[in-house]
Amino acid sequence: MTRPAPDTAHWINTLISRFPELLTSLAPGSRPSTTGRRAASVSPSLPVQLHISDALRDITDGVIELDEAVHERLGLGRPRRARVPQRLIRIASLLDAVAAHPDLAEHVRDEARRMARRCAHALGDSEAVLRLPGRCPRCDSVSLRAFPDRRAVLCVNPACRCGDGDCACGTDPAHRHIWQESQWAALAEHGIDGSVIRAALDTGAGGAAR
């Protein structure tokens, strides 16, 4: 059995936390969202409203379709009607079972990533990225970046492949090889110390919360 792609849960959690900001942004005369994120700075002018309502519709439809596809494939029958965040929580709770079906797991990851990015773009932000010193142990490029939102290190060289059959960087052109915190020891062997990574992530996280 294959393990769940490590970033699928990240994308779903991102959507769960940020989707409500879309609703807040759409409300006329919306006040800063209670989560204090940057959505508050988007003024509810008409083009922004359309941009956001398009994203809302796209993500709502996408989450319903994904929930139904997962249930059907796992033989769980038709999922009960629920709001988008509840459906996302339900999908997240099924990720271990989803991982037993590699094509389904790939679909769930791709959709979760696409919708999380759509949501972030509609809210007007891009993910914080910090350049790390040193070279990628796989491709030897100066291409390692720390992503505070994910607490992870990625090699952003599109040509980088680790050669591990379980890793999506070999099969998915949009996937970048990722080192979760538990794998940073492998980077330390190549001179990229965990304390340097943590310092970069903490700086980035502080910046993102402003």
Ligand SMILES: [Zn+2]
């Ligand atoms: Zn690389």
Ligand SMILES: [Zn+2]
């Ligand atoms: Zn890889």
